[in-house]
Amino acid sequence: MSATGSDARRHAGGRRPYVRSMDGWWKRDPYFIRYMAREATAIFVAAYAIVLLFGLYRLSQGPAAYDGWLQALKSPLSLAFHLAALATFVYHTWSWFNIMPKTMPILFAGGKRVTPAAITSAGLAAAIVMCLVIFGIVWRIA
Amino acid sequence: MMKRSNEPIFWSLFGAGGMLAALIGPALVFITGIAAPFGVLLPADTMSHAHMLAFTQNWIGKLFLLAVIPLLLWHAAHRVAIMLHDFGVHAVAAVKLICYGVAFAGTVATAWLLLAPGS
Numbered sequence: 001m002s003a004t005g006s007d008a009r010r011h012a013g014g015r016r017p018y019v020r021s022m023d024g025w026w027k028r029d030p031y032f033i034r035y036m037a038r039e040a041t042a043i044f045v046a047a048y049a050i051v052l053l054f055g056l057y058r059l060s061q062g063p064a065a066y067d068g069w070l071q072a073l074k075s076p077l078s079l080a081f082h083l084a085a086l087a088t089f090v091y092h093t094w095s096w097f098n099i100m101p102k103t104m105p106i107l108f109a110g111g112k113r114v115t116p117a118a119i120t121s122a123g124l125a126a127a128i129v130m131c132l133v134i135f136g137i138v139w140r141i142a
Numbered sequence: 143m144m145k146r147s148n149e150p151i152f153w154s155l156f157g158a159g160g161m162l163a164a165l166i167g168p169a170l171v172f173i174t175g176i177a178a179p180f181g182v183l184l185p186a187d188t189m190s191h192a193h194m195l196a197f198t199q200n201w202i203g204k205l206f207l208l209a210v211i212p213l214l215l216w217h218a219a220h221r222v223a224i225m226l227h228d229f230g231v232h233a234v235a236a237v238k239l240i241c242y243g244v245a246f247a248g249t250v251a252t253a254w255l256l257l258a259p260g261s
Contacts, residue, residue, distance in 0.1 A: 022230060036225075039225045041221075042221030042222050043218070043222070049210075049211050052207070053211050053251060053252060056211070056252065056255045057251070057255060059194055059255075060255050066194065070179065070189060073189075074180065079176070079180070081175070082176050089171050092163055093168060096160055096163075096164035127165050127168075131166060132169075134169040134173070135177075138173055139183070142187075142193075
């Protein structure tokens with residue numbers, strides 16, 4: 001400890017040193033806000049999975065129970081939830097492939113590094129194709 | 143020898159669930175939450191009891207739901223555990239136990255509902 005350290009302590013007069021609060025830390029920087037928005041999508045992901053699981057449970061209880069669940073899906077509250085969930089999932093898709101260049105190992109093709117923009121574009125394109133394929137399959141068999 | 147971390151297991155489940163949600167999540171929410179219940183772009187009987195029973199009695203349907211529901215839960219559990227830590231909840235063991243516990247219970251419930259005899 002240097003002399004300046006002990007001087008500082010004497011000047012502080014034994015009072016507790018100021019410690020910057022961590023409350024609301026994530027609101028301090030747009031980068032932190034984006035990080036929190038990305039993490040918060042998990043709440044809707046969990047809620048949606050639980051809605052599906054509950055439907056599966058009601059299905060196991062017979063037609064009357066299942067129809068009750070289906071009827072609940074037609075309520076305005078359910079519609080509002082699923083519209084919000086849809087927006088959240090689209091944001092999840094967008095953010096997932098935006099951070100993918102940072103979370104995956106560096107990729108080389110033909111001796112050159114694949115650019116982060118190319119990885120993001122490929123991921124988003126794959127998501128669009130997969131969503132259309134899933135919807136197409138359901139549309140065909142429904 | 144260093145104690146092995148269990149983090150890779152949870153991170154893999156988080157990653158798999160995140161990838162699945164990113165690739166097909168928007169389509170699933172649109173189909174089950176909007177299009178089928180309200181008859182938008184899809185017939186109103188898309189998710190009728192008969193159709194869903196046939197879907198869950200089919201092996202492809204079983205495998206699909208067995209992947210979707212648990213992986214979304216594990217993905218969300220990992221993120222919620224980290225989010226609680228970010229908001230200053232530092233009881234790491236308790237947070238992980240609750241978050242991963244819910245995902246585990248959801249996984250067991252899904253498996254039971256799809257694989258139990260007579261289901």
